[in-house]
Amino acid sequence: MKKSWRMSTMVMLLAMLLMSCQKNTMDEAIADRWTIYTTADGMPTNCIYSVAIDSSANVWIGTDKGAAKFDGATWSLYNSFYTNSQVTAIAIDANGDKWFGTYGGGVTKVSNTTWTYYRHDPNNPNSVASNYIRSITIDAKGNKWIGTDDNGVSFFDGSNWTNYSTKNGLADNRVYCIAVNKQGNKWFGTNGGASKYDGTTWTTYSYTGDKTKGIAGNGVMSIAFDNQGNTWFATLGGLSKFDGSSWTTYANETDGLKAGSPLLSIKTDRLGKIWVGYNGWGISSVSGTQWNSYSLVNQTPIDAVNAIAVDKNNNKWFGTNNGLLVLKN
Numbered sequence: 001m002k003k004s005w006r007m008s009t010m011v012m013l014l015a016m017l018l019m020s021c022q023k024n025t026m027d028e029a030i031a032d033r034w035t036i037y038t039t040a041d042g043m044p045t046n047c048i049y050s051v052a053i054d055s056s057a058n059v060w061i062g063t064d065k066g067a068a069k070f071d072g073a074t075w076s077l078y079n080s081f082y083t084n085s086q087v088t089a090i091a092i093d094a095n096g097d098k099w100f101g102t103y104g105g106g107v108t109k110v111s112n113t114t115w116t117y118y119r120h121d122p123n124n125p126n127s128v129a130s131n132y133i134r135s136i137t138i139d140a141k142g143n144k145w146i147g148t149d150d151n152g153v154s155f156f157d158g159s160n161w162t163n164y165s166t167k168n169g170l171a172d173n174r175v176y177c178i179a180v181n182k183q184g185n186k187w188f189g190t191n192g193g194a195s196k197y198d199g200t201t202w203t204t205y206s207y208t209g210d211k212t213k214g215i216a217g218n219g220v221m222s223i224a225f226d227n228q229g230n231t232w233f234a235t236l237g238g239l240s241k242f243d244g245s246s247w248t249t250y251a252n253e254t255d256g257l258k259a260g261s262p263l264l265s266i267k268t269d270r271l272g273k274i275w276v277g278y279n280g281w282g283i284s285s286v287s288g289t290q291w292n293s294y295s296l297v298n299q300t301p302i303d304a305v306n307a308i309a310v311d312k313n314n315n316k317w318f319g320t321n322n323g324l325l326v327l328k329n
Contacts, residue, residue, distance in 0.1 A: 034297045037324040042075030044068055048319030051309040052090040052098075059309070060098065061319055062087030067100055070324075081105050082117045091136040091144070099144060101133030107146060118156075129154045129163040137178040137186075145186060147175030153188060169202025171195040172218075179223040179231075187231065189220030194233055207237060216240045216249045222265045222308075227272040234263035234276055250286075257284060257291075267308035267316075275316060277305020283318060297325055 038046050043061070050062035059070040066079035067087045079085050082105040089101030097111040106119040107128055121127040130148035137145045146154040152165030152173045165173050172192030179187045188195045193206030193215060207218045217237020224232045233240045239250040239257060250257050257276075265277035273287040282295035282302045295302060303322035310316055318325040 234266035
């Protein structure tokens with residue numbers, strides 16, 4: 001009996017060792033696909049708030065010290081912002097013009113070498129709602145939707161500004177993110193939940209205190225859409241999926257997530273895989289029921305992931321508090 005117990009124990013230990021070796025081999029293979037860019041490579045700072053990729057495959061980042069462009073070899077700095085060089089949002093329109101949201105300096109458009117500034121004027125309702133910008137999204141018609149930190153959403157058609165707030169049906173006036181789906185519906189992630197605007201009606205989804213019956217949290221930091229038409233919400237309370245009628249929430253380690261970790265960013269890649277960035281816990285991806293998580297890149301812990309972008313080759317770019325990470329396809 002004693003010999004049999006020892007034999008069973010040895011078999012279990014051997015199996016665990018083999019599993020450990022297989023995992024390490026996989027981690028090493030994955031590590032070969034990662035690249036880290038920092039100030040040592042020419043970036044203005046390691047703290048990145050936003051990431052966007054233009055039609056020429058240039059990567060643009062917004063940082064606490066202005067914006068920068070990476071052409072694959074060289075970094076170029078852009079820092080002629082109005083009063084504040086903290087760039088919290090970037091969007092690129094069909095003409096290739098870059099739209100930068102700053103925290104205190106309003107909105108800046110850069111068209112080739114021409115810089116245009118849009119500032120809040122408290123005496124002019126035909127101006128952006130606030131100088132403190134959190135997000136910028138461009139819809140299919142080229143209209144700009146701008147989320148502010150303290151005064152709701154601004155809509156800009158190129159000539160006129162229209163502002164929306166809680167008075168119109170927005171969940172909260174702090175707007176972290178904006179996303180537009182194929183139907184043209186605008187989704188706003190706010191400090192009070194998510195709001196959908198179809199051009200006429202506002203619908204809000206707020207946290208009820210029960211994660212099994214709705215969105216996982218009111219701090220909705222990022223929104224993405226999958227190939228099946230579902231809407232995904234990265235919140236400070238976890239990850240939620242909405243199919244238009246029913247909610248599914250992923251909020252614990254059995255779902256592939258770090259238990260209790262706030263989410264800051266989310267993106268769907270070109271193959272339909274969902275990627276989420278944590279507030280200092282790393283990165284996870286999910287495709288169907290298959291989860292993968294990453295907490296280290298080249299033996300370096302992954303800091304807060306504020307933004308995610310995907311290029312035409314399906315490479316993933318992660319803007320963190322400690323540099324720009326790239327996962328090659």
